[in-house]
Amino acid sequence: YEASVYGAVIHSNSWGDDTTAYTERTGHFDSYARAMPWSLAFIAPGNSGSGILEPANGRNVVAVSASTKDISPDRWGSTAYGPTEEGTDGVFLLAPGKSIQSANGDGFWDTNNDGLRGSSGTSMATPLAAGAAGVIQQLYEDGWIHGPLESTTNVNLRDVQPEWSTPDARSVALCAGFTPSG
Numbered sequence: 334y335e336a337s338v339y340g341a342v343i344h345s346n347s348w349g350d351d352t353t354a355y356t357e358r359t360g361h362f363d364s365y366a367r368a369m370p371w372s373l374a375f376i377a378p379g380n381s382g383s384g385i386l387e388p389a390n391g392r393n394v395v396a397v398s399a400s401t402k403d404i405s406p407d408r409w410g411s412t413a414y415g416p417t418e419e420g421t422d423g424v425f426l427l428a429p430g431k432s433i434q435s436a437n438g439d440g441f442w443d444t445n446n447d448g449l450r451g452s453s454g455t456s457m458a459t460p461l462a463a464g465a466a467g468v469i470q471q472l473y474e475d476g477w478i479h480g481p482l483e484s485t486t487n488v489n490l491r492d493v494q495p496e497w498s499t500p501d502a503r504s505v506a507l508c509a510g511f512t513p514s515g
Contacts, residue, residue, distance in 0.1 A: 337369055342512070343470065344374040345463035347456035349386040353418055359388040366393030366515055373515035375463040377455035378413035378424065385413050385423035393515070395466075396423055399430025399458040412455055428465075430458030476507035483508040 336344060350356065362374055378389035378396040389396035399409040408414065409431045415423025430453060437448035472478045475493075479485065485506035494501060 334365075334369075337372065342372055343463050343467050344372065345460045346374060346388070347377040347459050349377060349379050349389060352387055353384040353390060354387060355390060355417075355419065356387045359391045362388045362391045363393045366391075370514045371512050373466060375459050375466065377459040380411045380454045380456075381413055382411050383414060385415055385417050389413070390417045390419070390421075390423060392419075392421070395425045395462070397455060397459040397462045398424045398427050399453065399455050400427040401431045402429045402433075409453060409458075411453075412458075426462060428458040428462040430454055430456075430461070433457035433461070470513060473513045474510045476510035477505075479508035479510075 350358070362376070366372060366374065374391075374394045375397055376389040376391070376394050378398060379386035380399075385396055388394065396413075398414060399412040401407050401409055406427075408427060412427075412430065413424070415421065417423040432451050432453055434449050435452040435457060436446055437450035438446050439448065469478070476485075485508050487504040488507050489504050490501040493505075493507075
């Protein structure tokens with residue numbers, strides 16, 4: 334609940350346990366999703382090559398397995414996949430997780446850790462998927478994505494584009510926007 338107090342809606346969790354059982358912690362994730370329906374938790378299911386590790390085996394979370402980064406739709410070889418012990422598929426989506434450039438911690442708390450290292454796995458794929466969900470959420474909240482029957486207002490692009498972009502005199506039809514539920 335602490336994350337929600339500070340405005341978090343999308344959660345990225347790249348950690349898990351060594352069991353595929355539905356645990357008390359998994360239950361807490363499911364309960365949280367029911368109590369905070371606008372939230373959405375993305376969880377890395379592990380790199381065991383099979384089996385969805387908890388808490389990614391929850392019913393109200395998004396388990397993100399890793400794919401390769403090339404044009405083939407293949408899973409990365411060590412990524413987790415279902416079914417779960419409850420018989421559900423377990424994995425909601427794949428995101429690139431092979432050879433991702435990640436922060437390289439130097440082990441000291443008082444430095445900037447400004448190095449990079451290559452990492453592979455669901456812990457790399459999960460934040461990528463959560464970040465994409467954040468962009469989609471903002472498109473809904475700002476009114477860019479809407480249904481065909483929703484009322485819209487023509488907005489000059491100059492009023493919504495970033496300062497660094499080239500000025501554009503066209504307009505776009507936006508709706509009032511809303512925060513989508515998980």
